[in-house]
Amino acid sequence: MAAEILTPGHAIGYPxxxxxxxxxxxREVGFGGISLGGYQPIRVESMTNTHTMDTAATVExxxxxxxxxxxxxxxxxxxxxxxxxxxxxxxxLRRDGITTPLVADIHFSPKAAMKAVEFVENIRVxxxxxxxxxxxxxxxxxxxxxxxxxEKVRExxxxxxxxxxxxxxxxxxxxxxxxxxxxxxxxxxxxxxxMVEAALEFxxxxxxxxxxxxxxxxxxxxxxxxxxxxxxxxxxxxxxxRHAYPLHLGVTEAGDGDEGRIxxxxxxxxxxxxxxxxxxxxxLTEDPVNEVPVGFAIVRKYNEQLQVKGEKAYxxxxxxxxxxxxxxxxxxxxxxPYHHSRRRSIRIExxxxxxxxxxxxxxxxxxxxxxxxxxxxxxxxxERLSPELPAESIRSEYVxxxxxxxxxxxxxxxxLDSLGRLRDRIVASTAxxxxxxxxxxxxxxxxxxxxEGEILGTGFIDDLGDGGAAMEFSFIHEHSSVxxxxxxxxxxxxxxxxxxxxxxxxxxVSPQGLFATRRLxxxxxxxxxxxxxxxxxxxRGIDRSGVLIDSAVQAGTLFCDGxxxxxxxxxxxxxxxxxxLAFNILQAARVRMSKTEFISCxxxxxxxxxxxxxxxxxxxxxxxxxxxxxxxxxxxxxxxxEMADADFGYVGSxxxxxxxxxxxxxxxxxxxxxxxxxxxxxxxxQSGKWVDPS
Ligand code: SF4
Numbered sequence: 001m002a003a004e005i006l007t008p009g010h011a012i013g014y015p016x017x018x019x020x021x022x023x024x025x026x027r028e029v030g031f032g033g034i035s036l037g038g039y040q041p042i043r044v045e046s047m048t049n050t051h052t053m054d055t056a057a058t059v060e061x062x063x064x065x066x067x068x069x070x071x072x073x074x075x076x077x078x079x080x081x082x083x084x085x086x087x088x089x090x091x092x093l094r095r096d097g098i099t100t101p102l103v104a105d106i107h108f109s110p111k112a113a114m115k116a117v118e119f120v121e122n123i124r125v126x127x128x129x130x131x132x133x134x135x136x137x138x139x140x141x142x143x144x145x146x147x148x149x150x151e152k153v154r155e156x157x158x159x160x161x162x163x164x165x166x167x168x169x170x171x172x173x174x175x176x177x178x179x180x181x182x183x184x185x186x187x188x189x190x191x192x193x194x195m196v197e198a199a200l201e202f203x204x205x206x207x208x209x210x211x212x213x214x215x216x217x218x219x220x221x222x223x224x225x226x227x228x229x230x231x232x233x234x235x236x237x238x239x240x241x242r243h244a245y246p247l248h249l250g251v252t253e254a255g256d257g258d259e260g261r262i263x264x265x266x267x268x269x270x271x272x273x274x275x276x277x278x279x280x281x282x283x284l285t286e287d288p289v290n291e292v293p294v295g296f297a298i299v300r301k302y303n304e305q306l307q308v309k310g311e312k313a314y315x316x317x318x319x320x321x322x323x324x325x326x327x328x329x330x331x332x333x334x335x336x337p338y339h340h341s342r343r344r345s346i347r348i349e350x351x352x353x354x355x356x357x358x359x360x361x362x363x364x365x366x367x368x369x370x371x372x373x374x375x376x377x378x379x380x381x382x383e384r385l386s387p388e389l390p391a392e393s394i395r396s397e398y399v400x401x402x403x404x405x406x407x408x409x410x411x412x413x414x415x416l417d418s419l420g421r422l423r424d425r426i427v428a429s430t431a432x433x434x435x436x437x438x439x440x441x442x443x444x445x446x447x448x449x450x451x452e453g454e455i456l457g458t459g460f461i462d463d464l465g466d467g468g469a470a471m472e473f474s475f476i477h478e479h480s481s482v483x484x485x486x487x488x489x490x491x492x493x494x495x496x497x498x499x500x501x502x503x504x505x506x507x508x509v510s511p512q513g514l515f516a517t518r519r520l521x522x523x524x525x526x527x528x529x530x531x532x533x534x535x536x537x538x539x540r541g542i543d544r545s546g547v548l549i550d551s552a553v554q555a556g557t558l559f560c561d562g563x564x565x566x567x568x569x570x571x572x573x574x575x576x577x578x579x580x581l582a583f584n585i586l587q588a589a590r591v592r593m594s595k596t597e598f599i600s601c602x603x604x605x606x607x608x609x610x611x612x613x614x615x616x617x618x619x620x621x622x623x624x625x626x627x628x629x630x631x632x633x634x635x636x637x638x639x640x641x642e643m644a645d646a647d648f649g650y651v652g653s654x655x656x657x658x659x660x661x662x663x664x665x666x667x668x669x670x671x672x673x674x675x676x677x678x679x680x681x682x683x684x685x686q687s688g689k690w691v692d693p694s
Contacts, residue, residue, distance in 0.1 A: 014235055014337045016274045019515045019522075023275045023302070024234065027243040029170045029213050031072060031101040032121035036278045037215070037246030041303040043279040044295035045072035045248070046288045047105070049603040049611075052082040052089070058605075059092045061288065066098045068292040072279065074103040074124065076604040078637070083115035090119050103172070105604070106130065107179075107638055110156045117160065117169050124172040124217075127198040128179040128641070131156035141186045149183050154205055161209045170213035172248055173202045177220030177229065178644035190644075192218070192229035192338065196236055207242055215246040215278065221253040221599045221644055223267040223588055224340050224560050230271050231337045246278035247271070252642055253599040253631070256285040256615060258580065261545070262552045263588040265298055269553030270560055272302050273514055285600040285615050285632075297549050334521040335561040342562045342591075343521060345532045348503040350470035351444030352424040353397050355505055356532030356565045360592050363582040364398035364427060364534075364568040365575065371401060371411050378418055384575045385425055390694060392626070394594055396579045398445065400427045400568065406435060413442060427472075433460045440467025447472040449509075455484065461491050461501075470503035472534055475520070477510040483519040484508065489527040496529070505565065507534035513554040521563055532565035539571040547571050552585060559589035593627040599643050600632040607634030608655045609673055618650060618677060622684065624693045631661070640664070647689070650680055662687065 016024065028038030036043045046065050050057040052075050062073050077083050083104065090102060104116035105124045110131055117123050131153050141149070164171050175195045180188075188194030195218050206214055216237070218229035230247060238244050251267035254260040264282040271277050280299060282291045335343065347357025355362060365384055369377040386395040403412055416423040428439045429447035433454075439446040446469045455475060464471075473492070475484045484506070495501045506524070510516035513536070521533060537555040539547045551569060558564050569582045586592035598619060603611040615632050622630060631643025632650045636659055639651040649661030653669070658676040660668035660683060668679055684690045 014231060014333065015238060016231075016234065016276070016337075018274075018333060019519050021273060021275060021302075021305070021512075021515075023306075024244065026246040026278055027212065029215055029246055030121075030168065031103075031170060033099055034071065034101060039306065040278070041306060042272070042277055042299040043071045044069070044292060044299060045074060045103070045279055045281040046070045046291045046295070047074040047076070047281065047283075047602065047604060049288055049607060050605060052076055052078075052605040053085055055085060055088050055092065058089050059096075062089070062093055062100070062102075063096065063098060064289050065292065066093075066100050068289045069296065070100060070289075070292045072101050072103060072122070074105050074281075076606055077104045077106055077109075077112050077116045078606055079109065080111045080115050082605065083112045083119075086116055086119035110160060113160050114163060117163050117167060120169065122170045122172060123160070123164060124174045125157075125160070125202070126174055126176060126179060127153075127202045128176060128181050128184070129638075130202075132181050132183065141183050146183055146187065149181075150201065153201070157202065157205055158209065161206050161211050164213070165209065165211040168213075170215065171206070171211075172215045172217060173199045173206075174217040174219070174248070175199045175229070176252060176642055177218075177222065177225050179638060179641035192225060192232050195220075195229045196233045199233060200237065200240065203237065203241055203245070212243055212245075214243075215248055217248040217250060219250050219252040221251065221642070222590065223251055223263055223270075223556075224590060225644075226251055226267045227270050227557075227560055228338050228340070230276060231274065234276055247276055248279045248281070249277040250281040250283055252283055253601045253633070254283050254285075255598045255600045256612070258548060259584055259588070259598070260284045260286070261294055261548055262556070262581070262584045264294065265549040265552040266556035266560065266585070266588050268298055269549065270557035272299070273553060273557060283602045285602055285611055287612075288602065291602075294545070294549075297545055298553075332522060334518055334525055335563060337561075340560070340562055343533070343564075345530050345565055348470055348505065348532060350503060350505070351398070351427075355470070355534075359565070361559065361564055361586055362397045362566040363579065363586070364400060364566055365396040365578045365582060366400040366402075366568070366570040368572075371403060371408050371415070374411050374415050374418075377401065378415060380575060381415075381419065381422070381426070384579060385422055387422060392594070394579060394583045396425075396575075396582075398425050398427050398566075398568075400429050400447070400570070403428050403430045403435065403439060405432065406438070409438065409442070412439075416442065429474075431476075436460075437464060437467060440469040440471070443469050445470045445472070447474055449474050449476050451476045452478055455488060461488075461495060464495070465500060466502055470505070471501065472505045472507060474507045474509055474534070474536060477508060477516055479510070483516065484523060486523060486527065489523055489529060492531075493527050493529050496531070505532040505534050507536040507568070509536050509538050511540065513537060514557050517558055517563060518561070533563060534566045534568055535559065535564035536568040537570065541572065544573065544577075547573060548581065551581060552588065556585045556589050559586060559591045564591075596623045596625045596627075597629040598623075598632060599629060599646050601634050601639065601642065603634040606637055607652055609634070609652045609658070611652075614650070618680070621677065621681060625684070625689065625691065628684070628689055640666070647687075648680060648684060650676060 026037035101121035103122040220226040254263040345356035384396040427445040431449040508516040631646030633639025636653040653659040
């Protein structure tokens with residue numbers, strides 16, 4: 001079973017380089033005093049969660065966002081009245097010297113849009129519900145009905161386009177997974193394909209009106225759906241439309257805390273690494289001010305490349321993709337950029353857990369204590385493995401122990417003996433090729449770090465026998481452009497074929513592990529090697545928040561791309577935190593669900609209950625339910641659609657009122673808020689998905 005290489009002609013092609021960073025060059029679009037796209041830095045946006053009719057509260061929150069450095073502020077505009085009030089909000093802000101561009105967020109109401117456009121720098125419309133709503137019916141549309149509804153959209157939308165053009169206001173066509181129109185769903189399903197077509201329908205109308213101040217977004221609470229939709233949009237829009245329009249990136253309903261940050265960083269970062277994205281919003285169920293530093297932390301690396309290298313470097317960075325029309329970058333793809341499918345690999349026995357094949361991706365962390373202090377090391381290993389917890393709990397499944405020299409071997413043997421059956425969960429690693437064969441009889445998994453300059457000196461592979469242990473060869477690169485030489489892979493393939501080595505996995509450690517691992521996977525496919533791939537993330541001394549973001553991007557993107565059989569995290573974080581990070585990465589990529597998935601919106605002017613507090617209460621009661629998806633949404637207008645594939649929904653439906661959903665069905669309408677949590681738990685029990693917390 002050889003791994004598959006997708007050719008450049010696969011599906012609709014993907015005009016983006018996959019092995020190095022090159023930003024897609026887009027049309028520059030104005031936002032009042034600033035612009036985005038082109039050579040502009042990637043901008044950071046946030047959104048108020050006050051009621052837009054409450055001028056004082058909204059102005060105050062805008063001021064706090066401005067002081068936090070927020071570059072674009074979005075406000076929800078549910079009605080014409082809210083739209084009219086934007087004038088007061090804007091005037092007050094300008095009087096206070098706050099010139100941050102404002103965006104009006106419109107759902108459903110063309111009348112609100114026609115008013116709001118007079119007072120803001122950008123207007124966002126959702127093609128899923130502008131002028132036509134979603135009833136979540138499964139009715140089929142005849143061609144005539146489909147075209148008739150599209151014509152209605154054109155009639156409602158064209159006046160807004162003309163007015164925005166006349167006023168010099170830019171527009172975001174912002175599609176959301178889960179709030180697509182019934183018409184689109186009837187033809188394309190609730191899918192990335194549908195999201196893309198919904199956006200293109202609106203963009204075509206804009207271009208017919210010679211209005212080009214556009215940008216797009218394709219948000220979803222499902223990171224993989226979001227990545228696929230943006231990629232597909234770029235391929236289709238750049239092939240069809242007259243300009244390469246900028247992209248606003250975001251994961252909707254990402255939640256709060258570490259989970260929300262990891263989910264957002266993974267979705268946004270995966271696309272930024274592809275060179276896509278001109279503005280972002282990190283959407284957290286927290287004070288919106290908290291979103292701003294996370295946003296800047298995500299874009300810093302990409303913006304620094306622009307700022308440090310200067311104008312000429314901009315051109316160099318961007319030369320591959322001219323105005324979005326790809327002239328290069330049609331790399332062979334080791335994965336499908338538009339759909340998730342796991343890379344095929346053989347299953348190997350590797351100690352306590354199998355790797356590869358259909359085994360779920362496993363978790364490894366690294367002990368920080370030296371083997372020279374065996375008692376402390378044993379205590380740290382036990383803390384990470386937490387053997388007292390039930391099977392499949394959030395705990396490390398392997399712990400890496402570094403072995404530096406031959407004198408460490410007796411200590412290692414003593415340690416393994418003292419661990420009893422847990423010895424099968426120890427990975428002994430070394431960078432010493434002479435020491436490596438001596439580890440093999442002692443452990444069930446051993447790793448050899450092969451540093452960049454020594455990669456070609458791997459003749460020792462020829463001399464290796466099976467030795468009893470599963471082996472991982474980890475190639476350590478200082479530069480992401482370097483890949484594992486084909487001759488090394490050929491040598492490993494030969495050994496496997498001759499059956500001298502039977503249980504091998506490979507990994508690459510690089511400052512840009514994403515690109516380096518993709519290269520490895522491509523080379524493996526060329527060499528016909530279907531060994532498991534370990535996604536190994538090693539941080540370089542960055543702070544905690546930097547580690548969360550960088551690991552989510554570098555390791556998480558690979559799992560979203562279907563690459564990886566084990567995630568190995570080596571950071572300066574404490575044991576429990578490091579283990580939590582690894583599981584959060586797998587959960588956000590939806591390749592291993594180890595706890596309840598919360599899809600909670602950030603709240604906005606439509607929210608009439610304390611979203612943060614309620615989310616915390618619900619989490620307290622149900623977060624032990626592995627694999628369950630619970631939506632906690634601020635409003636009945638958009639919540640049911642935007643919680644997408646949640647199993648259960650807790651949706652605000654007015655002051656002190658909540659509606660409860662099972663899947664897409666509303667089973668409790670407008671019930672008192674103080675009874676809603678207990679009823680939600682009852683519904684989970686009735687569905688058979690409840691287990692008592694241990
Ligand atoms: S779902 Fe949440 S963020 Fe979206 S419109 Fe409703 S309250 Fe606002």
